[in-house]
Amino acid sequence: MKATTRPSSNQLRPVEPQSKAPDRKSKTAATTPAPSETWGSGVADHPLRGHGLVRRVREQVPTAAVRPLTARLELTLKEVATLLALTERTLARRLEEAEGHLDTTESERLLLLDNLALHGLAVFEDQGKFNRWLRRPLPVLEGRSPLAYLDTATSFQVVDQLLGRLEHGVYS
Template identity: 45%
Template sequence: MATVPSHQASPTTIPKRRRSPLSASVASYRPELLSGLAIIEQARRGVNTQQVDQLAQLLGISLKEMAVVLQIAERSLHRFRTEGHLDEQASERLLLLANLTAHGLLVFDGQPDALANWLRHPLRELKNQSPLQLLATISGFGLVDDVLTRIEYGVYS
């Protein structure tokens, strides 16, 4: 088994980040739950990249981590930010993250810091992976949402 040098993070390791205070525009930003059809319709139109910044700051996610969640190169993310909107696939993933965030804020009583910390904490029911690590796949979004639902209803595994 190959080891990763201590100065180099493994691609699946999500480091703990110190969170900066939320700006006024982000502090008031709260994503809303969307239906599957609404996600598809909005994704086809392309999502404004301002939402990338708002979600990243709300959840304490770096742009590098956001690029992993959106499954695009970090350089492409910067290009999209310059253009002002995401393509259809990245838009869909961002809207899934927004939905997950809306659900998480309901579960964690509207506390973005609690949700951000939970996203980085390895969970036994996710085979000791953090929820954020699983968001690199569409199936991971479903698994993380299922865990949030279990927390919401008090069903712990």
């Protein structure tokens, strides 16, 4: 009988590239890729926090990043327009522009929504379950759904904290 080898736990997990700390002795700063190199077809592949979030907001998100996030969260044009504090018509016009960008306020809201989507997927481990949770009225949000609650930058933080509580098993 042939012995089978089981892969080690290191072989099962994808290896993530480690970022090298900048050399303090070097006078040359690390170059930051241009926004067109980092955006791709989505918004971000990991939650952005602190300076990374501020930098992305200031770069202004391309309007092309709106549709993939909208599709992933199964949002209507009206829902996205409300989240970005725009009218439906303004959002539709911006989405028609091939090389357009959201302004900084709209970019911030879209990036906060993307962070929330990434966190929600990590908590629920299923996009559909997270999308349904976004629409479910919750007593902790004054009977509003998380999606309906997202009308300010602070409300994004409140919903993100709620996801953190769910992640750690705290009943909310």
